[in-house]
Every structure is written in C-alpha cells, then in structure tokens.
Amino acid sequence: MAAITLKDINKTYGDGFRAVQDVNLEIADGEFVILVGPSGCGKSTLLRMIVGLEDITSGEMFIGGQRVNEKAPRDRNLSMVFQNYALYPHLTVYENIAFPLRLSKTPDKEVDERVRRAADLLELNEHLERKPANLSGGQRQRVAMGRAIVREAQAFLFDEPLSNLDAKLRGQMRTEISRLQKRLGITTVYVTHDQVEAMTLGDRVVVLRRGVVQQVATPRELYENPVNLFVAGFIGSPPMNFISATVVGGRLHTPFGEWTLPESRSADLSGREVVLIGARPEAFEDASIVSDTVRDHGVVFDATIDVTEWLGNEQYAYVPYEAPEDIRAQLAELERELDSEALRTQLVVALDASSRIPEGTPASLWLDLRRVHVFDPETGENLTVKAMAQRGEATPEPARGNGGPPAEPGDSPAEPAAP
Ligand SMILES: Nc1ncnc2c1ncn2[C@@H]1O[C@H](COP(=O)(O)OP(=O)(O)OP(=O)(O)O)[C@@H](O)[C@H]1O
Numbered sequence: 001m002a003a004i005t006l007k008d009i010n011k012t013y014g015d016g017f018r019a020v021q022d023v024n025l026e027i028a029d030g031e032f033v034i035l036v037g038p039s040g041c042g043k044s045t046l047l048r049m050i051v052g053l054e055d056i057t058s059g060e061m062f063i064g065g066q067r068v069n070e071k072a073p074r075d076r077n078l079s080m081v082f083q084n085y086a087l088y089p090h091l092t093v094y095e096n097i098a099f100p101l102r103l104s105k106t107p108d109k110e111v112d113e114r115v116r117r118a119a120d121l122l123e124l125n126e127h128l129e130r131k132p133a134n135l136s137g138g139q140r141q142r143v144a145m146g147r148a149i150v151r152e153a154q155a156f157l158f159d160e161p162l163s164n165l166d167a168k169l170r171g172q173m174r175t176e177i178s179r180l181q182k183r184l185g186i187t188t189v190y191v192t193h194d195q196v197e198a199m200t201l202g203d204r205v206v207v208l209r210r211g212v213v214q215q216v217a218t219p220r221e222l223y224e225n226p227v228n229l230f231v232a233g234f235i236g237s238p239p240m241n242f243i244s245a246t247v248v249g250g251r252l253h254t255p256f257g258e259w260t261l262p263e264s265r266s267a268d269l270s271g272r273e274v275v276l277i278g279a280r281p282e283a284f285e286d287a288s289i290v291s292d293t294v295r296d297h298g299v300v301f302d303a304t305i306d307v308t309e310w311l312g313n314e315q316y317a318y319v320p321y322e323a324p325e326d327i328r329a330q331l332a333e334l335e336r337e338l339d340s341e342a343l344r345t346q347l348v349v350a351l352d353a354s355s356r357i358p359e360g361t362p363a364s365l366w367l368d369l370r371r372v373h374v375f376d377p378e379t380g381e382n383l384t385v386k387a388m389a390q391r392g393e394a395t396p397e398p399a400r401g402n403g404g405p406p407a408e409p410g411d412s413p414a415e416p417a418a419p
C-alpha cells in the first residue's frame with residue numbers, strides 16, 4: 001500500500017495531441033480516488049501513466065515516496081484491472097488468480113494459501129475449478145480482482161471495470177468493490193465516465209475536462225459546491241438547471257420573475273449584465289405544499305408544467321421556457337461536451353410525490369434560493385462558490401490542474417466567515 005503523487009504531469013502523444021495537462025494530485029495511502037469525465041478527457045491516459053504503460057511527457061510521479069518515471073510497470077508493483085478483465089480462457093479460476101504468482105515462481109504452498117485467501121474474500125471458493133467462460137460477468141470481475149489481490153500490490157488501478165455489465169450487476173459490483181476496498185484498505189484509483197459510480201465509490205473525485213483537472217473534492221462537495229458549469233452539469237442526474245438572468249441593480253431578472261439572492265448565496269455581480277443561475281431539481285417544490293416558515297427562504301413563481309413523470313417516491317416536472325439565443329447556444333455546447341442529458345432551456349424540477357399539479361396547467365412553484373448558484377456564462381466559473389471561498393465557507397480546489405487533498409481550514413487567505 002502506498003500514496004501516489006502526481007506533480008505537474010503532462011502527456012503529449014506522438015501526433016502532438018495534449019491528452020493530459022499539468023495534473024497535480026496527491027492520493028493518500030489507502031484512499032479511493034475516482035477519475036471521471038466525458039469520453040476522451042484523458043482518464044485512461046492518466047491511469048496508464050501511473051501504472052507505467054504510457055510514458056510521462058513531463059512531470060514527476062511518485063509511488064510510496066519513490067520516483068517511478070523511469071520504472072517499468074512490473075517494478076511499480078501496482079495492479080490494474082481492465083474493462084475486459086483479460087482472463088485466460090483455458091485456465092481455471094484458480095490458475096487465473098494464481099497467474100502472477102506462477103510468473104514470479106512463488107512456491108506452490110504459498111500460491112495455494114494466497115489464492116484461497118483471495119477466493120475467500122471474493123466468495124469464489126465454489127468456482128475455483130471452473131473456466132472463465134462459464135462465469136457471470138460479476139464473477140469474472142471478481143476473478144480479475146483476485147488476481148490483483150494475490151499480488152499484494154501497492155495500489156489497485158481500475159479502468160472502467162464495470163462498463164460491460166448490465167445495470168443490476170453494475171450496482172451489485174459497485175457495492176462489492178466499495179466493501180472490498182474498505183476491507184483491504186488498498187490505495188485505489190478508479191476510472192469511470194459514470195457519475196453514479198464516481199459519486200458512490202470514491203473518497204474523492206477528480207473531474208477531468210480535455211486533459212485538465214476541473215475539481216478535486218469529496219462527492220458531496222462536488223455536488224453542493226461545483227466550481228464551474230462543467231462540473232455542475234456533469235455531476236447530478238437529472239442535471240442542474242441553468243437559468244439565464246440579467247443583472248439590474250443587484251437584482252436578478254429571470255424568465256420566472258425578479259429574484260434577490262440571500263447573503264449566503266450572493267456573488268460579486270458588479271459589472272455583469274448576464275449570469276446563469278444554477279438550481280438542482282430538488283431545490284424546487286410545489287409551492288402549495290411548502291410550509292410558511294420555509295417559503296420565506298425562497299421565491300414563488302408561476303410556471304406551466306408540460307410533462308410530469310411520477311416515480312412513486314418522487315416526481316419530475318418539466319417546464320419549458322424561452323432563453324436568449326446566445327445562452328441557448330452556450331448550453332447546447334456544454335451539453336455536447338458533457339455528452340449529457342438535455343440541459344435544454346427547460347426546467348426539470350423534482351416535486352414531492354404527493355404533489356398533484358396537473359400537466360398543461362399553470363402551477364405555482366417554489367425555489368429554495370438558499371440552494372442556488374450563480375455562474376459566469378462566459379468562463380463558466382461558479383461565482384457563488386468563489387464568494388463562499390473568499391468568506392471561508394467553502395474550500396474548492398483551484399480550477400486549474402491543481403489537485404491535492406482539500407485545504408486545511410485556515411490555509412486559505414480567506415476572511416473569517418460572517419456570523
Ligand atoms: N496513442 C494515441 N495517440 C494520440 N492520441 C491519443 C492516443 N491515445 C489516446 N489519445 C487521445 O488522447 C485523449 C485522451 O484519451 P483517453 O483514452 O485517455 O481518454 P478517456 O478519458 O479514457 O476516454 P474514454 O472514456 O473514451 O475511455 C483522447 O482525445 C484520445 O483521442
């Protein structure tokens with residue numbers, strides 16, 4: 001087990017493509033870190049540089065305090081589990097797990113002990129004499145992990161290990177990997193483009209966009225305080241709503257009326273004409289079921305719901321609206337890049353399952369203004385989080401290629417939080 005440190009890591013491929021740019025990341029011993037981002041953002045490249053399958057163009061990589069830039073993959077003692085598991089079809093489960101030990105000429109007795117211990121852990125005891133072709137996807141996955149475990153590697157590296165499995169099995173395997181990682185306490189770096197996996201598995205999540213780290217934070221911090229539009233749009237399903245607003249004398253003119261943000265959500269709006277307001281679906285509610293004391297923390301507005309989806313425990317309602325052309329174009333661009341569900345100019349609001357607003361009729365909705373964010377539509381920067389960081393209420397990672405563990409309180413040059 002070991003800590004992994006990436007210092008100013010860059011990767012430029014032979015054809016000149018810069019796949020990874022100035023990545024700094026400090027992965028603690030035993031930590032579970034997720035690399036997430038849309039296809040082509042450099043996740044696999046980064047992982048392959050850690051494991052040694054890809055040269056590092058510039059920067060330094062340390063594993064357990066030792067510089068490994070020049071070390072061959074086998075000398076780094078890391079264990080990589082790929083999407084397709086790479087099991088040997090002609091070998092039994094037992095021999096597949098034992099494979100790395102056979103390669104290193106480990107004595108039979110020790111091989112047997114280690115394989116059985118791993119099989120115990122992975123509940124593969126009954127299957128040791130079977131061939132991979134006869135196993136389920138989840139069982140194959142566990143065999144691949146067994147092979148990683150017997151090597152007693154310093155860290156586990158996973159590249160989309162669950163993407164071949166159906167939804168139900170993915171869910172099961174996700175829980176299993178999480179449990180196993182906790183039990184073994186092995187440093188783990190896990191690549192996925194699935195934000196549900198990213199949010200449920202990791203201690204911390206690294207969000208990548210075109211080779212550049214956007215934010216490194218706990219799942220909760222990413223969800224509640226995304227540093228920019230990209231992270232805000234990528235994390236969460238259905239995605240955060242982005243509503244355009246013009247700034248008039250510190251007030252926000254939106255398609256749904258005039259809003260004034262509470263102190264806790266305020267942002268520096270000086271010199272700005274247009275901003276985007278981000279509000280997650282669950283920040284909305286059917287105004288008729290919001291209690292009077294709560295209502296004061298938000299705004300009530302009229303909207304026409306065109307479709308509702310009732311899911312038993314909650315329901316989603318869709319509210320189309322008009323937005324300025326340039327904002328529409330920008331959201332469409334973000335949507336393409338995120339490869340996401342529609343960030344179209346419609347609100348997706350989550351209402352209590354007991355709400356009975358009929359489709360196609362004007363309804364009264366409530367928005368909790370304590371939960372909104374203000375974004376700069378051009379740079380994408382989250383101005384609310386920026387202001388919070390300045391007040392010392394949030395500790396977002398710098399938006400540019402600067403990972404590392406969350407700053408200690410008092411680390412930042414921020415003023416003390418307002419009482
Ligand atoms: N051998 C190569 N030569 C040139 N460019 C490459 C090479 N391998 C990858 N790339 C480019 O580097 C970028 C990052 O690739 P990478 O495989 O790391 O993406 P990824 O985030 O793992 O994507 P996915 O989710 O699709 O697996 C991509 O734009 C890709 O086209």
Ligand SMILES: [Mg+2]
Binds near residue numbers: 043044045
């Ligand atoms: Mg990949």
